Amino acid sequence: MATTTDSAPSAETPAEETAGARAEARAGETARFPYRTIAMGVIGSVVLMLASLGAGGILVRDPVIGAGPLSWMRYGHGHALATTVLYVGFGLVVWAWVRLGRYALAGRIGTRPIVVAAFAWMAPLLIAPPLFTRDVFSYLGQGAQLLHGLDPYDYGPAALDVLPDVVQNVHPLWQTTPAPYGPLFLLVAENIVGVTGNNMIAGVILTRVVLLLGLAGMLWALPKLVRHLGGRLPVTMWLAVASPMTVIHLVGGPHNDLLMLAFLTVGVWAALERKHALAIALVTVGMLIKPTAAVALPFLVWVWANHLPREESLFRRFVKAVTPSLAIFAVVFTAGTWVSLGSFNLGWVAGLQAPQIIANWLNFPTGLGEIAHTLVNLVVDVPVSPFVTVARGLAWVALSAVMVWQWWLARNGGREAILRMGVTLLAVAVFSPPTLPWYLTWGFVILSAFPWRRVHLAVVVAVSMFLVLVYYPTGEQSLYDWWFIIGVIAASLYGAASLLKPDPLGLIGVWRRQPVTAASETDPGQAEGPPTSRATS
Structure with missing residues (x-):
């Protein structure tokens, strides 16, 4: 063992x-x-x-x-x-x-x-x-947009005037935001809605x-x-x-x-x-x-x-x-x-910018920004958004450096390259907003x-x-x-x-x-x- x-x-x-x-x-x-x-x-x-x-x-x-x-x-x-x-x-x-x-x-x-x-x-x-x-309701809403001739990258599901059950079940946060998914998945979602129509179940x-x-x-x-x-x-x-x-x-x-x-x-x-x-x-x-x-x-x-x-x-x-x-x-x-x-x-x-409107401490840099805001807010009343924005900006710089570093460490190929790939995928999940x-x-x-x-x-x-x-x-x-x-x-x-x-x-x-x-x-x-x-x- x-x-x-x-x-x-x-x-x-x-x-x-x-x-x-x-x-x-x-x-x-x-x-x-x-x-x-x-x-x-x-x-x-x-x-x-x-x-x-x-x-x-x-x-x-x-x-x-x-x-x-x-x-x-x-x-x-x-x-x-x-x-x-x-x-x-x-x-x-x-x-x-x-x-x-x-x-x-x-x-x-x-x-x-x-x-x-x-x-x-x-x-x-x-x-x-x-x-x-x-999220699955958003998938169906974006698939319905493509099915009915609306570009999911230009409009949110709220722009759709058909399939009311599909539209109203999309979370309010995503009703007016463009799709962050790849086009092939939208094609998959379009075909699913083409089969199921307004039947959400x-x-x-x-x-x-x-x-x-x-x-x-x-x-x-x-x-x-x-x-x-x-x-x-x-x-x-x-x-x-x-x-x-x-x-x-x-x-x-x-x-x-x-x-x-x-x-x-x-x-x-x-x-x-x-x-x-x-x-x-x-x-x-x-x-x-x-x-x-x-x-x-x-x-x-x-x-x-x-x-x-x-x-x-x-x-x-x-x-x-x-x-x-x-x-x-x-x-x-x-x-x-x-x-x-x-x-x-x-x-x-x-x-891809749409999900970044999610802000909570599960995303490491967002959490650091919120902590900094909490400490400053003890002294003076200030909004939280500048702190989160700065923390996220610094995190992007750090993440870019980590990605390049891991990629260079992978230069010998083989198992080492796959290990570095897995580490980088985890780093992207943790440091890029949202998590x-x-x-x-x-x-x-x-x-x-x-x-x-x-x-x-x-x-x-x-x-x-x-x-x-x-x-x-x-x-x-x-x-x-x-x-x-x-x-x-x-x-x-x-x-x-x-x-x-x-x-x-x-x-x-x-x-x-x-x-x-x-x-x-x-x-x-x-x-x-x-x-x-x-x-x-």
Whole structure:
């Protein structure tokens, strides 16, 4: 078993399977299936689905509950009860996920149970109202604009005088703002609305089904990335597929990042397999869905350059790699834009400014600006906007420097370049405004294919829980409800500690357990899989 001796995400680990990985594969073939843990997550997911009818991103005019006998779930004490029950469901899903992670780290289960668990937990959410976000209503509104001849990069959904249910469910903040998404995704949204019309429930469900194609792409690419990047496939699948960030945010949300991540992961695999033209084309398509994928392209150029004959200088190899990369990018970008919009429309570049109207401390520089304003405001009454604007400006400068630095460190190509790409994607999510919780999946998914230390995985548990809970189930942010945030932090830390030690505070009972460094681990679900022999890595 790889435990505290695992290496952190690193490019140093050989691409070949380690002894620990082979032991896990054998364990996965012989261990019992963790039925009880998966069932716990399914119960939690069903509870999430049912409670979201009252506490999730509900419709303005809902044909399911409306003014019927269950409408009490949406008002007053009924809404508070539905919200409480929803958090209970979330807790069950996270509890099951952490248990599954302990089994994976102990080598007691293979990849298959983790993938089955993820699908089982996602299934009830496919028909639930949007959870912890209302972005899907914006997707449908912008798709409706394109369907009815309005440019989503010039107008907000409020300009649409048809499909009233689609328009009125878009959040007021986005009613008059241009679309920040790539043209190819708008084409996808247009076709979804073309099928579902004014039926918002059907529109949300079909959007989720289409975005599951992104999950399929990730599932295809991640095992191949693990072979190149030296990770452990069960842990990778646990991090990237079964995580609450994927199950609840990307699918339960849903969010178009899931579709972009498919093209990104497959593109990275293609680059590592020396299929460089395909890699550049795929990641460019990902950029046409969500522009963030463009961050990966300069790193793929280094991978290409380092696959060229070493007799030439690095500069000459870089020129030979970047020249066709730019040509492929130009062709795919132009063709994709033209096919999607019927013209070469770069309006989405200006649309990228729209999300920056979101200002809260989840975005690190915005938080620094707000702290500075609070301190100055103790002395003199001043507006907050100049402080936030200056902090964000300085953060852009710092982020640019970090991106260039990481790109230069990637100049030797290979696993190092992919590691630096993942770090840069995380930096972009944290330092460029706004920071929305699901943005962290950009880097997490890529980095999940590397080896991880157990303690770092515990940090990921805490961050994942926190990033789901900092928005209310309705999609409104909870970041300034300080007592609530204290509770969120406490729950997240407890979840992280639970990965390292079952029931760390003794809240359920004292579980017999051997030390982490021993050859086996005992845990509340021990009966779900017998102990197996494990090699260290």
